Amino acid sequence: MFDTLTRGFRQARNRLAGLTELTAGNIDVALREVRLSLLEADVEIGVVKAFLARVKEAAVGRTLETRVKHAGEVHQVSASDHFIKICHDELEAMMTHEGDEIAWADGGPTGIMMVGLQGSGKTTSCAKLSRYLEKQGKKPLLVAADMQRPAAVEQLKVLGESLKIPVFNIPGESPVAICAAARGEAKRLGRDVIIYDTAGRLAIDEPLMQELAQIKDATKPENIFLVVDAMIGQDAVKTARGFNERLSIGGVVLTKLDGDARGGAALSIKEVTGAPVLFTGIGETTDKFEPFRADGMASRILGM
Amino acid sequence: AGKKEIDPNVVEQIEEVLLTSDVGVKTTELLLDEIRSALSRNELADTDKVWDALREHAKRILRVGAGGGLPLKAQPTVVMVVGVNGVGKTTTIGKLATQLKAEGRTVVLAAGDTFRAAAVQQLNVWGKRVGCEVVRGKDGANPGAVIFDAIQKAKDTGADVVLADTAGRLHTKTNLMEELSRVARTMNKALEGAPHETLLVLDATNGQNAMQQAALFKEALPITGIVLTKLDGTAKGGVILGICAEHGLPVRYVGIGERAEDLREFEPDEFVEAMLGRASGSEDAAA
Numbered sequence: 001m002f003d004t005l006t007r008g009f010r011q012a013r014n015r016l017a018g019l020t021e022l023t024a025g026n027i028d029v030a031l032r033e034v035r036l037s038l039l040e041a042d043v044e045i046g047v048v049k050a051f052l053a054r055v056k057e058a059a060v061g062r063t064l065e066t067r068v069k070h071a072g073e074v075h076q077v078s079a080s081d082h083f084i085k086i087c088h089d090e091l092e093a094m095m096t097h098e099g100d101e102i103a104w105a106d107g108g109p110t111g112i113m114m115v116g117l118q119g120s121g122k123t124t125s126c127a128k129l130s131r132y133l134e135k136q137g138k139k140p141l142l143v144a145a146d147m148q149r150p151a152a153v154e155q156l157k158v159l160g161e162s163l164k165i166p167v168f169n170i171p172g173e174s175p176v177a178i179c180a181a182a183r184g185e186a187k188r189l190g191r192d193v194i195i196y197d198t199a200g201r202l203a204i205d206e207p208l209m210q211e212l213a214q215i216k217d218a219t220k221p222e223n224i225f226l227v228v229d230a231m232i233g234q235d236a237v238k239t240a241r242g243f244n245e246r247l248s249i250g251g252v253v254l255t256k257l258d259g260d261a262r263g264g265a266a267l268s269i270k271e272v273t274g275a276p277v278l279f280t281g282i283g284e285t286t287d288k289f290e291p292f293r294a295d296g297m298a299s300r301i302l303g304m
Numbered sequence: 305a306g307k308k309e310i311d312p313n314v315v316e317q318i319e320e321v322l323l324t325s326d327v328g329v330k331t332t333e334l335l336l337d338e339i340r341s342a343l344s345r346n347e348l349a350d351t352d353k354v355w356d357a358l359r360e361h362a363k364r365i366l367r368v369g370a371g372g373g374l375p376l377k378a379q380p381t382v383v384m385v386v387g388v389n390g391v392g393k394t395t396t397i398g399k400l401a402t403q404l405k406a407e408g409r410t411v412v413l414a415a416g417d418t419f420r421a422a423a424v425q426q427l428n429v430w431g432k433r434v435g436c437e438v439v440r441g442k443d444g445a446n447p448g449a450v451i452f453d454a455i456q457k458a459k460d461t462g463a464d465v466v467l468a469d470t471a472g473r474l475h476t477k478t479n480l481m482e483e484l485s486r487v488a489r490t491m492n493k494a495l496e497g498a499p500h501e502t503l504l505v506l507d508a509t510n511g512q513n514a515m516q517q518a519a520l521f522k523e524a525l526p527i528t529g530i531v532l533t534k535l536d537g538t539a540k541g542g543v544i545l546g547i548c549a550e551h552g553l554p555v556r557y558v559g560i561g562e563r564a565e566d567l568r569e570f571e572p573d574e575f576v577e578a579m580l581g582r583a584s585g586s587e588d589a590a591a
């Protein structure tokens with residue numbers, strides 16, 4: 001599954017085999033292999049450079065313990081294992097976030113606005129998130145605010161119906177007006193979380209980005225999540241930066257991780273926007289949704 | 305200006321541009337090898353010539369199979385549209401139907417995605433927009449059966465083209481890929497030779513995973529061409545270079561927006577210039 005990446009790291013390991021100290025000289029060869037691996041994993045090139053610099057700084061000059069005593073037993077640790085661990089830890093640190101996934105409102109319903117490129121998985125993730133939150137005792141309301149894509153409202157309605165979670169929409173109204181009216185509907189129905197599904201758009205589409213800013217102004221959601229397809233390539237950074245500059249995103253939902261995409265975007269986006277990946281989509285059905293685990297993702301990126 | 309020289313960093317700059325365009329390490333190396341050997345033979349006089357040579361290599365790779373639009377070889381010509389989730393299959397069908405209709409062809413749409421919520425309704429909206437018949441089954445119906453009916457319908461009414469939508473599926477899901485092969489075989493039972501065209505839709509925002517998509521879809525189905533969608537964004541879609549180099553599949557169309565008219569026949573030259581900058585001497589070439 002992570003062939004190339006694993007190969008890269010295996011080569012990096014081989015190059016370090018038998019060494020007891022990492023120096024600027026011997027580490028460069030290994031770092032070059034790591035660079036290739038990360039690029040194959042679709043980590044953005046600028047982020048790759050930053051990562052390599054940090055790993056180098058963390059590693060160089062360390063005399064490597066080749067024999068470690070643990071619980072009374074002596075274990076052999078190779079320089080390469082040590083190097084891999086430094087890479088893993090650095091990756092994990094770069095993707096980790098602390099605290100709750102969701103920022104809750106002090107009083108009144110909590111707003112969660114889902115935004116992103118076309119086809120990234122917003123509508124599906126809205127339904128998944130509503131199910132996830134309901135399991136935690138919340139009472140979500142789904143808001144169908146994509147009035148653009150054919151049958152987008154129907155799609156959310158079908159999903160809401162299957163979950164028995166209400167879906168709000170006003171036929172013929174603008175997305176801004178629908179979202180603005182959703183709070184009243186949530187109060188009327190006694191719902192405590194409002195999840196806004198918005199139409200897919202490009203970060204460079206000025207009128208549509210303006211519309212999102214208006215929805216944000218009208219609803220003041222506690223959370224704005226960028227939904228990103230795990231298969232995204234180098235464009236992850238431009239896209240995340242574009243949405244973040246306009247909306248200041250609080251977190252990322254990384255979808256379609258059930259395939260063999262390595263998901264380097266998880267690293268790139270966090271690095272560039274500071275917004276952590278909070279949830280992952282791991283299938284098409286509404287139960288395939290999990291909180292993000294940085295250690296798991298680091299291992300995935302390293303092919304471990 | 306005096307005699308121009310070759311910027312010593314040109315290879316590095318090219319590498320950076322290719323990698324940021326999602327060309328991928330392997331194909332980037334392939335292209336750089338050609339540049340390096342031309343440089344070592346002193347064939348390239350200055351930096352501009354180096355970029356020109358790169359553009360030429362890239363265009364050559366993309367000219368496989370001559371691309372172009374959709375050949376209508378049979379009556380009806382049956383076109384199956386496949387790809388991973390959310391790449392733009394259904395929208396591409398809507399756009400293609402629009403073009404065919406404008407050329408005076410009659411088109412039948414087959415709602416072969418019976419899985420995703422409201423996928424049938426989505427195709428139905430397109431059918432109404434374009435003004436063509438949509439053959440649909442019940443929710444959860446067998447996709448092969450729906451497409452079989454659509455082909456039958458097209459034969460009965462003398463329609464020119466059947467465009468068959470399918471559910472998005474990740475190439476790694478073996479059972480779903482097998483189902484897709486079965487659907488293709490069912491189509492052949494409805495009409496000898498069908499599907500005449502099997503289009504793989506790829507999303508230009510995707511990175512290196514698109515290589516795997518192409519490899520595994522090609523393994524499961526007789527793919528005849530590619531549609532590269534979402535080129536209207538900031539993504540360059542450079543992964544298509546590796547796919548063309550490796551699989552020799554022609555890119556037939558590119559998607560450049562969400563509207564009915566946002567589909568164009570693929571032009572290798574235009575694509576490469578959008579990726580690497582326009583002709584010799586331009587500023588953006590080395591940016």
Ligand SMILES: Nc1nc2c(ncn2[C@@H]2O[C@H](COP(=O)(O)OP(=O)(O)OP(=O)(O)O)[C@@H](O)[C@H]2O)c(=O)[nH]1
Pocket residue numbers: 116117118119120121122123124125146149152198199200201227255256257258259280281282283284288389390420472474
């Ligand atoms: N395999 C897999 N498919 C997913 C996942 N999340 C979403 N999908 C699929 O991806 C496709 C697009 O999902 P949508 O939820 O419609 O995406 P969207 O962002 O709302 O799309 P637009 O509204 O058109 O911009 C659908 O086929 C979904 O079933 C996931 O985690 N895994």
Ligand SMILES: Nc1nc2c(ncn2[C@@H]2O[C@H](COP(=O)(O)OP(=O)(O)OP(=O)(O)O)[C@@H](O)[C@H]2O)c(=O)[nH]1
Pocket residue numbers: 118119149200202387388389390391392393394395396417420423470471472473533534535536537558559560561562566
């Ligand atoms: N910007 C842009 N958006 C596109 C393009 N083609 C399709 N889309 C959008 O991408 C999203 C997904 O398109 P669909 O046609 O539903 O994709 P699909 O492959 O049928 O999706 P599934 O059936 O869920 O797998 C929709 O919001 C489309 O409007 C394109 O060329 N450019």
Ligand SMILES: [K+]
Pocket residue numbers: 534535536537538539540578
């Ligand atoms: K583009």
Ligand SMILES: [Mg+2]
Pocket residue numbers: 122123124146152197198199200
């Ligand atoms: Mg949607």
Ligand SMILES: [Mg+2]
Pocket residue numbers: 393394395417423469470471472
């Ligand atoms: Mg579809």
